[in-house]
Amino acid sequence: MKRYISLYLIIFILLSVPALAADREHTLKVYNWADYIDESLLDEFEVWYKEQTGEEVEIIYQLFDINEVMLAKIEKGHEDFDVVCPSEYIIDRMLANDMLLPINRDFGKTPDYIKNVSPYVLEQFAKLDKPGKRANDYSVGYMWGTTGILYNPKFVTDDEVKSWGIIWDKRFEGKILVKDAYRDIYGPMIMYGRYQDILSGNVTREQLMNDSSDEAIATVEKLLKDAKKNIAGWEVDFGKEMMTKEKAYINVSWSGDAVWAIEEAAAVNVELRYYVPQEGSNVWFDGWVIPKYAVNTKAAAYFINFMCMPENALRNMDEIGYVSVIAAPEVLEAKINPELAHIDLSYFFGPEADSVQVDGIQYPDKSVIERAALMRDCGSRTKNMLEMWSRVKGDNLDVRGLILVIILFTALTAWAIYNKVKAYKKNSRKRKKRRRRK
Numbered sequence: 001m002k003r004y005i006s007l008y009l010i011i012f013i014l015l016s017v018p019a020l021a022a023d024r025e026h027t028l029k030v031y032n033w034a035d036y037i038d039e040s041l042l043d044e045f046e047v048w049y050k051e052q053t054g055e056e057v058e059i060i061y062q063l064f065d066i067n068e069v070m071l072a073k074i075e076k077g078h079e080d081f082d083v084v085c086p087s088e089y090i091i092d093r094m095l096a097n098d099m100l101l102p103i104n105r106d107f108g109k110t111p112d113y114i115k116n117v118s119p120y121v122l123e124q125f126a127k128l129d130k131p132g133k134r135a136n137d138y139s140v141g142y143m144w145g146t147t148g149i150l151y152n153p154k155f156v157t158d159d160e161v162k163s164w165g166i167i168w169d170k171r172f173e174g175k176i177l178v179k180d181a182y183r184d185i186y187g188p189m190i191m192y193g194r195y196q197d198i199l200s201g202n203v204t205r206e207q208l209m210n211d212s213s214d215e216a217i218a219t220v221e222k223l224l225k226d227a228k229k230n231i232a233g234w235e236v237d238f239g240k241e242m243m244t245k246e247k248a249y250i251n252v253s254w255s256g257d258a259v260w261a262i263e264e265a266a267a268v269n270v271e272l273r274y275y276v277p278q279e280g281s282n283v284w285f286d287g288w289v290i291p292k293y294a295v296n297t298k299a300a301a302y303f304i305n306f307m308c309m310p311e312n313a314l315r316n317m318d319e320i321g322y323v324s325v326i327a328a329p330e331v332l333e334a335k336i337n338p339e340l341a342h343i344d345l346s347y348f349f350g351p352e353a354d355s356v357q358v359d360g361i362q363y364p365d366k367s368v369i370e371r372a373a374l375m376r377d378c379g380s381r382t383k384n385m386l387e388m389w390s391r392v393k394g395d396n397l398d399v400r401g402l403i404l405v406i407i408l409f410t411a412l413t414a415w416a417i418y419n420k421v422k423a424y425k426k427n428s429r430k431r432k433k434r435r436r437r438k
Helices: 002-024 040-053 067-076 088-096 119-126 164-168 182-193 195-200 205-209 214-227 239-244 255-267 297-307 310-320 329-335 379-394 399-437
Strands: 027-033 058-064 139-151 176-179 231-235 250-254 273-275 281-291
Touching (some): 040 310, 119 281, 164 214, 176 182, 182 205, 182 214, 182 281, 239 255
Parallel strands (some): 027 058, 176 231, 176 250
Antiparallel strands (some): 139 250
16 A cells, blocks of 8 residues: 555656646745845735736745855855845856846836936946946845944944044953954955055045955954954844843944844933944945846846835835835935934935935935945955955954864764664664564
8 A cells, every 4th residue: 555655646746846847937036134124025015916917926035144155056056046135246246157137127017116226326236337238237226335333322432433443442352243244344444454545545445445455355354353352253133232232332333233223222221323434434235136047037027126116115124224225205205304413315315315304324424425435246356355254253263162162063963973873773663663563
């Protein structure tokens, strides 16, 4: 009987393969950062897509937390994601390596909401153009922001955070957290190390941001190693929470995380502030792309369009704290707050926004943008930068840390061996029982 059951199972699987393949055509696989969307929009998109096209679609939503991990899956071709949200320097690399498909903006009766993307963002993405390929044809911005210093004014003054030099202040030993994102840290460090060259006009911030020469890498490595006594940890997501609990006083952070932390801290009567130091920093962008292994490119394009609707952009912003690239009038109107200071956002929303009362952390003033630079892919030199980053972080492992790692590894190994032995004994008993039945 078991043989018949197995045969039926094989036949069922073989007959199901075409059905499964057809189902993939009505599936949209989205690969995005963690905590980077209002997830209720995913279900709403499925309904909206049916209304717009008459076709069914089901979203499979997966998460990543490091650009390079996402890129490795796409490069190997083992994952057929339809929509992915990489950072600008990864988009740069994917475009150069012919890993993207153009986004078809023929939406029939559906309006093209992608046109709501700010001209400023389009200009930045245009810097990623390749011969015969316009970056804005292959990618659409999603969120953007800056890298700066999130700090607690109870322990740190406003004047002290005007320079990245605060990171080397011995008074803050063990109270500084730094983003575990080598490109976002590299730019500010090289700008700090060569600030006099910037002031003298010998080099621009964008040139420094993307200088991956041995000399530049060595400069950043020395600066970071000199600051390591003050750095309590390298984080991707826990830094903002540590700041709200006053476990750390300074966090080299993304602006979106800063917005979240400031709001959460206020709820427990803790004040936090954010500033982009005078030496400069990076202005970063994440955008939607369609990888060349995508299957459902139609639904992918509609999904990107859906995310560019002003009301959806606002919902995403309210949910995650980051800033949408959408510059529709509705967005500006929703963000105006009469209690805030006037800032110049003419570069983003247009000339009429040269003095508006909007959150200056979410939307940096024009003066902040003027000291920020866009990151680009460093090609083969990326390996050298990653090796430097590993050396910097690896040196933080002291003897106690090494012992802890060894103990943990030993415990895990012992646990694995125990489970294997246990499983072996269990199988042995089953075999003995079967032999006795015979």
